[in-house]
Amino acid sequence: MLFNELNLPEEILRAVEDMGFSEATEIQSKAIPVMLEGKDLVGKSNTGTGKTAAFGIPAAVSVTRGGKNGVEVLILCPTRELAMQACKEIEKFSAYMPWVKPCAVYGGAAMDKQISELRRGANIVVGTPGRVMDHIGRKTLKLENLRTIVLDEADEMLNMGFREDIETILSFVPEERQTVLFSATMPPPIMAITKEYQNDPVVIKVESKARTVDTIEQKYFEVPMGRKTDALKLLLIAYEPKLSMVFCNTKKMVDELTEALVSKGFKAAGLHGDMKQASRTQVLSAFKSGSINVLIATDVAARGIDVEGVDCVFNYDLPQDNEYYIHRIGRTGRAGRTGRAFTLVVGKEIYKLKDIQRYCKTKIRRQPIPSVNDVAAIKVEKLLEQAGE
Ligand code: ADP
Ligand code: MG
DSSP, rough: BGGSSSOOHHHHHHHHHTTOOOOOOOOHHHHHHHHHHHOOEEEEETTSSHHHHHHHHHHHHHHTTTTTOOOEEEEEOSSHHHHHHHHHHHHHHHHTTTOOOOOEOOOTTTTTHHHHHTTTTOOOOEEEEHHHHHHHTTTTOOOTTTOOEEEETTTHHHHOOOOOHHHHHHHHHSSSSSEEEEEESOOHHHHHHHHHHHHSOOOEEOOOSSSTTTTTTEEEEEEEEHHHHHHHHHHHHOOOOEEEEEEEEHHHHHHHHHHHHHHTTEEEEOOOOOOOOHHHHHHHHHHTTSSSSEEEEEHHHHOOOOOOOOOEEEEOOOOOHHHEEEEEEEESSSSTTOOEEEEETTEEEEEEEEHHHHTTTOOEOOOOOHHHHHHHHHHHHHHHHHHTT
16 A cells, blocks of 8 residues: 555655655554554554554654644653664654654663653653653653553563553553554463553554564665676675675576685685585584685575574675565574675666565665775774774
């Protein structure tokens, strides 16, 4: 379904377009109308299916324009990262609605900054249960005009032991309210919350699996004909991935590329179906131990390989099958870690890439191949990132 079929204000449509979204995901198509009607809702849908927009867009729409009602929407998330992320996304959805003021509150950060943001008229608060309780206790967060409360990743919040906090928070919010719950799974404790705190909720279950993982930064690089190997080398030097996987479509390409990288001193090795089992096992264990850090493989040879800590996936060749794109990039960004997926495209392959984007419902952003200066800048940024960890 297209976003413009969802009866959304023009400001939202523009913002969503800026974000590169064209079609709404299934959970979005189903949940947005229900939320806009003000009904209670339970939404079950896997990670990566776009739940943030499913509640974030209606949240932005529901805020009273020019109102001074204080906090109208409260969104609870299990972790600080998720709270920050959801808040940033809501900022984007409301880019053309200056009256919408989202604010993130989470532990491990200074109170005063959050307090002054709340005082400046925040009307959507996204926070972790602990810190939200803290602000309620200090009366820096007032919920008497709250109209909607959203429990995002409700199952995860319960797993993390937030049940009591959530119940306390629910007891502080007006009874006349909309209660929305999103969860990837629906175990009995979730059903119990639903029963106790929701009023005749609409249940929406989406069975489709996640298309792509949101912890993966996806980029593509347009490369002149015949320069893919050079581009790959530059990217490896610039980003210094600890472990990377490079996908090629043929065994021959795997061999040629491996040779080209090894001859330039990269710790690379190839993996494909013509190799003997013993040498495949050897390559894999070298990769797992890190003595080889660039693994070049065909889709078939790499099937089922699950190595922890792969931080970068390269599509040296575009995958032949759109579904492969998801499998390939899924080797990185696992277990809550971030990862990168870089795709090299030559000439008309850009159209195939657009097709992959549509199929995977994802946004792959264009990035220029780094120049030598860029390589230096990327390294500085990386050092700063490490220093800040
Ligand atoms: P979930 O909460 O279900 O795990 P997110 O809301 O974090 O999923 O969304 C996952 C990724 O998909 C994010 O990068 C988001 O920007 C992107 N996304 C969400 N909705 C759409 C859409 N309709 N079209 C394209 N990308 C989308
Ligand atoms: Mg989410």
